Amino acid sequence: MSTFKTTWHHIRRSPFQSLTAMLVMVFSFLVISVFIVVNYGLSGVLSYFETKPEITLFIKDGLDSQTVDNIQKDLASYQDIKEIKYISKDKALEIYKQENKDNPMLTEMVTASILPASFEVTVSDPNTLEQIYQNYAAKNDVIDEVIYQKDIINSLLDWTNIIRRTGVAVTLIIAFISFFTVFIIIGMKITNRKEEIRISRLLGASHLYVKKPFLLEGLFYGVFGSFVGSVLTFSFIIIFRQSINSFFQPVEFISYDTLFYALVLISEVFLGAFIGLLASWIGAKRYIKF
Amino acid sequence: MKIVFDNVDKSFGIIHALKDISFKVDQGDFVFIVGHSGAGKSTILKLILNQLKPTSGQILIDGIDISTGSKEQINQIRRKIGVIFQDYQLIFDKSVEENIALILDIVSYPKEKIQERIDEVINQVGLENRRFLFPSQLSGGELQRAALARSLAIEPEVILADEPTGNLDPENSWNLVKLLKDINQKNKTSIIMTTHNYEIVEALGKRKIEIVNGEIKKDSNKTPKKIIYSSKKHEHV
Numbered sequence: 001m002s003t004f005k006t007t008w009h010h011i012r013r014s015p016f017q018s019l020t021a022m023l024v025m026v027f028s029f030l031v032i033s034v035f036i037v038v039n040y041g042l043s044g045v046l047s048y049f050e051t052k053p054e055i056t057l058f059i060k061d062g063l064d065s066q067t068v069d070n071i072q073k074d075l076a077s078y079q080d081i082k083e084i085k086y087i088s089k090d091k092a093l094e095i096y097k098q099e100n101k102d103n104p105m106l107t108e109m110v111t112a113s114i115l116p117a118s119f120e121v122t123v124s125d126p127n128t129l130e131q132i133y134q135n136y137a138a139k140n141d142v143i144d145e146v147i148y149q150k151d152i153i154n155s156l157l158d159w160t161n162i163i164r165r166t167g168v169a170v171t172l173i174i175a176f177i178s179f180f181t182v183f184i185i186i187g188m189k190i191t192n193r194k195e196e197i198r199i200s201r202l203l204g205a206s207h208l209y210v211k212k213p214f215l216l217e218g219l220f221y222g223v224f225g226s227f228v229g230s231v232l233t234f235s236f237i238i239i240f241r242q243s244i245n246s247f248f249q250p251v252e253f254i255s256y257d258t259l260f261y262a263l264v265l266i267s268e269v270f271l272g273a274f275i276g277l278l279a280s281w282i283g284a285k286r287y288i289k290f
Numbered sequence: 291m292k293i294v295f296d297n298v299d300k301s302f303g304i305i306h307a308l309k310d311i312s313f314k315v316d317q318g319d320f321v322f323i324v325g326h327s328g329a330g331k332s333t334i335l336k337l338i339l340n341q342l343k344p345t346s347g348q349i350l351i352d353g354i355d356i357s358t359g360s361k362e363q364i365n366q367i368r369r370k371i372g373v374i375f376q377d378y379q380l381i382f383d384k385s386v387e388e389n390i391a392l393i394l395d396i397v398s399y400p401k402e403k404i405q406e407r408i409d410e411v412i413n414q415v416g417l418e419n420r421r422f423l424f425p426s427q428l429s430g431g432e433l434q435r436a437a438l439a440r441s442l443a444i445e446p447e448v449i450l451a452d453e454p455t456g457n458l459d460p461e462n463s464w465n466l467v468k469l470l471k472d473i474n475q476k477n478k479t480s481i482i483m484t485t486h487n488y489e490i491v492e493a494l495g496k497r498k499i500e501i502v503n504g505e506i507k508k509d510s511n512k513t514p515k516k517i518i519y520s521s522k523k524h525e526h527v
Binding site for chain 2: 202209
């Protein structure tokens with residue numbers, strides 16, 4: 001009788017225990033997959049803001065080119081300036097149209113004249129950012145508005161860190177619960193089959209021979225649970241991807257990259273297999289004493 | 291397979307189950323171990339299977355001291371022994387056929403020949419119509435034959451039969467013993483059978499080791515020349 005057949009026999013003979021192990025594994029990997037996808041989305045949001053200019057100075061309409069040049073020269077005189085980008089009214093219109101290309105209603109009514117020109121400044125030292133903000137926030141004659149993204153990034157970073165840490169903690173707790181569930185269920189199955197194990201040992205079966213079906217059973221719960229949990233999560237995400245992404249526009253919160261999902265699926269199946277195998281191995285070691 | 295008990299003692303706490311047991315079984319021997327209930331007959335078989343370990347003395351099987359042998363050596367020895375347990379010890383949720391298949395799988399019998407071998411032994415013990423039934427669906431005699439089929443399947447060097455006629459009617463008892471005798475003669479398989487059915491023992495005229503209160507009272511095979519494993523206590527036998 002092959003090990004596979006014996007394992008299948010064990011699963012079939014105590015269906016509720018087997019179902020419990022599988023459901024716990026599926027639920028665990030469903031939650032783990034959600035955290036991985038959310039974490040990926042948050043990283044996207046964060047990097048979107050991080051790659052944006054750190055301070056934007058909207059200049060007043062009607063300034064002559066000499067004044068605009070003077071502002072640019074003044075900005076360039078600060079230390080640790082990485083980049084100064086002048087966005088003219090026409091360029092601003094172009095960006096606006098690009099960002100709202102799916103919504104013609106919004107682009108039809110807008111012309112270059114109503115959009116302000118601006119300077120986008122990126123620095124390498126946050127202190128310089130603070131100096132620029134202090135100096136230009138008060139120059140109401142040439143500056144219309146100053147948008148300083150430091151607070152947004154910091155706040156986003158804080159939230160991202162909290163969610164990441166929560167994700168890691170929840171993943172560890174869930175992995176631990178899955179481990180213990182499989183461990184206990186394998187232990188119960190071994191106890192139920194202790195007579196069979198004892199007889200097999202008396203007939204000359206090696207320790208590995210009697211352990212193998214239980215190891216394979218733990219492996220099955222891990223692989224099945226992680227695969228189904230991940231696939232279920234990805235299916236839901238793919239169904240609602242468009243709605244979620246349009247909410248986070250222009251950031252692509254839910255990835256369209258198939259390779260990303262394939263890699264996550266493979267990693268989770270390996271993790272599931274590891275948890276299942278380890279739990280059943282320790283369970284078999286703990287409970288098979290013949 | 292050669293089995294040697296050399297001054298073996300076995301105690302369970304304050305109970306001295308076996309005292310100074312010494313005997314030898316060679317390949318092809320047919321030995322009855324007789325005695326009343328609780329005399330220590332089953333303990334001897336359990337010691338051979340290494341299900342129990344002796345308190346003192348040595349048990350050598352093919353020269354290997356099974357008390358100190360490695361796990362793999364013990365497994366190898368067990369794979370050469372067919373056992374008919376007093377309470378059958380069939381796996382309750384496997385059919386007769388699956389119980390036989392299990393032991394064939396344990397001894398790594400060639401997969402393509404397993405079904406053929408199952409058919410052979412099932413025919414040999416006359417359980418053709420019961421092969422797909424579970425132990426709970428069989429009568430006492432059928433259970434005993436199923437246990438015998440399982441022990442025969444591996445073509446063992448030794449069969450240990452623990453009170454195999456204990457739960458059988460006289461006719462089935464005789465049939466079973468006749469079958470064991472045939473196997474012993476045809477295959478040179480050693481048989482060690484415990485029983486308190488003196489009628490069968492006397493009728494077969496095979497070697498008889500009589501146990502009383504954990505001690506060998508009489509070994510019909512022993513002549514003064516052969517007493518090489520016995521303790522001084524038994525030399526008068």
